[in-house]
Amino acid sequence: MTELLFSEADLAHVFLDTNPVAVVKQAIIKVNESLKLRFNPNHSPAGLLNEKAQFIDNLLTASWKHFLGDHANKQALIATGGYGRSELFPYSDIDILMLLNQDFSDNIQDRLSGFSNFLWDIGLKPGISTCFVSECVALASQDQTIFTSLLEMRLINGSTQLYSELQQEISASKLWSSERYFLAKMSEQEQRYSKYYDTAYNLEPNIKEGPGGLRDIQVISWVFKHHYNAQSLRELIKYGFLPKSEYDDLVSARDILWRLRFALHSTTNRCEDRLLFDYQRELASLFGFLDHEGNPDVEQFMQFFFKTVVNIERLNEMLLQLLNERLIQNQQHLTPTPITASFSSIAGYLEVSHDEVFQENPLALLELFLLLQQSPSLKGIRASTIRLIRKSLPLIDEDFRQNKAANSLFINILRQPRGITHQLKRMNRYGVLAAYLPDFANIVARMQYDLFHIYTVDEHTLFVIRNLRRFALNRHSQELPFCNNIFLLTPKPDVLYIAALFHDIAKGRGGDHSSLGEKIALNFCKQHDLSRQDSKLIAWLVRNHLLMSMTAQRRDISDPDIIHDFASHVGSIQYLNYLYLLTVADIRATNPSLWNSWKDSLLKDLYIATHRALHRGLQHPVDRSERINDNKKEARRELLKLGIAKKTMTQSWQHLSDDYFLRYSADEIAWHTIAIAASNEDDLPMVLLRPQTQRGSVEIFIFTRDEAQIFSICTATLDHLGLTILDARIITSEDQYVLNSFQVLEQSGEPIADLYREVHICDALRQSLKEKKVRASKNIHKQSRQAKHFPIETSVTFIEDTSNKHTTIELITTDHAGLLSTIGRAFTELGIHLHDAKVTTIGSRAEDMFYISDQNSQPINTEAERQHIRSTLLRYLNSKN
Structure with a gap:
């Protein structure tokens, strides 16, 4: 115990101070700072976790005695959950149970309220439950999460009699039988895994709740403790669940996650269990990873993390399977049923016939996966055989890989009508795929x-x-x-x-x-x-x-x-x-x-x-002309069906280029034609919206007089409205009208489903085009929290167009609000004509293609002109960033 780990007596004196809340807050800060200073990422923080729990014990005991006075020994103050295990990270929740004597009175209620309020005032954010023994038992019998938290309860202060009474009731098998509790925990784990897409390999993993996280170890501990009344995981060795080497692996993996969680709490100064991008680089450096030959430090760090959680995931699978056999399966089900000379089935799981199977026949390391595919009744591989597979991986050497029989087995696995994905995942989890x-x-x-x-x-x-x-x-x-x-x-x-x-x-x-x-x-x-x-x-x-x-x-x-x-x-x-x-x-x-x-x-x-x-x-x-004529014919048929006269079509189409009829489908041409025919000069700018196109996106069509910055104004407005632009087509007629269309979706990737939203978008675009500026408003285009961690160097590349109709620019940069609008302003300054834009956003990376020409609709081919375009775009984008 360090001098900063205040004793109960030290903390009892706090209540003599005129401002005990401020004094205790300062004590908590000092303890957290001391723990942070003494944390070594290369050493287990177990001692520090214990020390924090001891400090909280002292603090709660002193506060309990102060607020309850003579009643303190008649009620019981109990630690539950992680606090009950004395595994208290710097900013972990403090879960406590206030167990009440049957002689409870309003006077005690006031004292308990004072105690609870004090804990909130000093910033502990405790999880507090208050009940009688009978109430507590009733709740625990109905809810396995409450029962689980009580499995690890520990008396902090107060009535040992009340505590013992609750302990005796909770440990009674009738409350939750081993079988019922095990099945409840399996269901809970399955639901938890599904939240993380059933994979430990997530971009920003949760080191506590994710597959292979600390919760996987705790599940083993809870089920094991409940059935065997075990005091520690080490007893897994005693009861024959793990050899010492695998127990050491489990503890070592838990220790790594403890170190990571402690570092996360210390780095963020809060209870943070997600390994967010914001902290990955900092933790990679803290844990000693360095960039090496094109292998970035953060990728090495995350690979180290993922290998740790996959190991835990595998041990979790094995141990829960063994616990299932002990707790649920009767002895009759555990009798081996021979399948081949090398394998038997035990309780639905594949088991080797003897421990030398792989030594005698290394090919069996592949055969068993094929056997699982061909035997639908088998649920998986028995834990003892998984252990043997891991031990036998060195047998998959170069001779094995060159063996034609092994090659045939592997190809056969890929040619089966069922189970391919399941078996490849198993092969990967057990290390067979990487060995082969x-x-x-x-x-x-x-x-x-x-x-x-x-x-x-x-x-x-x-x-x-x-x-x-x-x-x-x-x-x-x-x-x-x-x-x-x-x-x-x-x-x-x-x-x-x-x-x-x-x-x-x-x-x-x-x-x-x-x-x-x-x-x-x-x-x-x-x-x-x-x-x-x-x-x-x-x-x-x-x-x-x-x-x-x-x-x-x-x-x-x-x-x-x-x-x-x-x-x-x-x-x-x-x-x-x-x-x-x-x-x-x-x-x-x-x-x-x-x-x-x-x-x-x-x-x-x-x-x-x-x-x-x-x-x-x-x-x-x-032929291009063939495609253009086909589109015109089909559009005419559509329009004639709708009662549109041929003369109207001719008038609407007379100034449109072949490019228009090539790039728009017949149904789009028909829609535009009806809108243009029904409009007059006073209606411009005309803005229309189709909520559901054939491509599943929303099309916004704009018809107006050609003026500078139309593209920039439109894209800026759509961005302010929080829409994602997928595609932009820009057509200018011979009589200087523009027909611009944008394919958009909501940021969620969904179409616009609200009529009021559709009207608002059209009104906002029309107003911006009339005023020739984007109205100042709050931009609802949400910027990704993670994007700032992936700065992408801007590059402007000219791609040769074999048809020599346009000049193609590929622009790669970091995606941000107003990107297309900024590019549009640059094009306006350059005096170049934009014909088309293909917008692709991959994570935080924008990869956009622009098809441009000079004002005479000629491609831009000279290196001097291209360099001028490149430098102007970079100037605009760098000033924006």
Whole structure:
């Protein structure tokens, strides 16, 4: 005990002071500062946690005696939860139970209120429960969370008789039988896991509640303690649940999480259990990680964290399975049922027939996963066999990897009709996948430090395979029916799974991961005797897995030339089917928030257009004039059905360029035509909104006289309204009218669903265009809290346009409110004409494409002009940032 850890006697004297609240607050600050100064990230903070609990004990005891006086020994003050375990982090909640004697009176109520108010006044924020023994028992019998908190209760001060009475009632098996309590805890853990997408690999993990976090260890402790009345986790060794080596692993992993949690509390000066971006770099430095050969300190730190929680997750799985056998299964169910010479089934779990199975037959390390796929009644692998798998991993050496029988087994696993995702996840969790594929070991627990990839590379890879598997299953057919239909056209799904397994395998190596991954995939195909045709397709998919998403999001897919170029690169409908499915599965597995109806529609449109081009034959490309005439004909049919006269169409279309009819669909042309025909000069600027387009987005259409800064004013207004701009098309007619349309969604990724909101958006845009400025108002475009941790260097690149119609600018920068408006102002100063904009935001990274020309609609090709554009854009963006 240090001199700052005030004794009960020291704290009792506080109440003689004229301002005890201020004195105690100062004491708490001194203790927290002392703990922070003495914290060493390389050593266990167990002693400091105990010390903080002891200080709070002394403080509460002194306060209890002061406020209750003679009644202090007749009631009981009890610590529960983490405080009951004496594991008190610097800013942990203080959970206490005030257990009352049956002779309770109003006088005591006033004293208890004074005690409670004092705790709040000094800033403890306690969790206080007040009840009689009978009430407490009744509540605990109904609610397992209350029962759990009482399992770890500890008397701080007061009546030992009351405490003993409650302790005796709580420990009675009739309150919660071991079986009932175990099942309740399993259900609770399942619900907790689902909040974190059933993965420990989250971008900003919760080190207490997330899978593999401290709560996983506590669940083991609670179930074990309840059944065996055990005093510590060390008794897991005594009862044969863990060998000492695994117990040491468990304690070591818990110690790492304790150190991290203590550091988080000390860094934030609050009860913070989330490993947010705001603290990851600081903690990486605190824990001694340094940048090394392109491997950033923060990525090393997060990999260290993820490997820790995966170890806890695995031990949690094993221990709960063993506890299930002891607590629920009867002896009859634990009788082995032989399946093969090497394996038996015990209580529905796969178990080795004897401890030398893997030594005698190393191939059994793969066989058991195939056996699980082929035996639907099996629930998993028995804990003792998981332990043996981990111990036997060194058997998966180079000779094993070169063994054709092993290769055949691995491919067979990928070709099974069921269980592929489940078994690959198990293989990854137990270390088999990394042992069999050394290149995969490099991406295990590897986090990419950005806002785009929210899972580690290995977890993302397995999610991609899971998404591909869902396309094959009827029960998921309504999620993405188009994908399910195309999946039926893929003759070899295993080719897709192998491509998915290798598409990101070269991440973190430096260089182009797609081309590096292609080489690794080819070596795998060769070793596993895949056909030349399948090997070629897998390698092509790995190298081109980003091609379709980049084309859809960054190119004008209404242009037949773009479609022809893409179709030429793909080459066949078979390759298109495989690439489309891999692309959708990849995006959906990268970050669930990135997938929306707009992306779905863009990729589907690109697929359909490319399919037509390939079906027609690349030697017969769609002519631009053919596409324009088709759009006009279809639009005329639509308008005639609606009673619009041909003369009206001719008048509305007479000054529109071919570009307009190429880039808009027939239904869009019809909608615009009706609006333009019904308007006159006094109605301008005209602003219309369609809440649901064919692409699942909201289209805002603007028709007005061409003037400077229209694009800038529109984008600034939409940004102020909190809308996400997905696409912008800018058409100027020969008589100097502009037809601008913006595809937008709410920031949530949802369409605009409120009529009042639609009217407000149109009114705000119309007003801004009339006044030629954006009204000052609160910008409701929410800036991501995490974005400031990912500053992206601005780059302006000119991309050659083979048609030489426009000049294409690729601009990459940090996304921020008003970005497009700022770019629009720069274009106005430069006096250049903007024809189109493709807007892509990936996490905090904006990757936007702008199609421009000079005032004479000519491309800008001289290096001097391009350099001037580049420097002007950088000046505007740097001043904004």
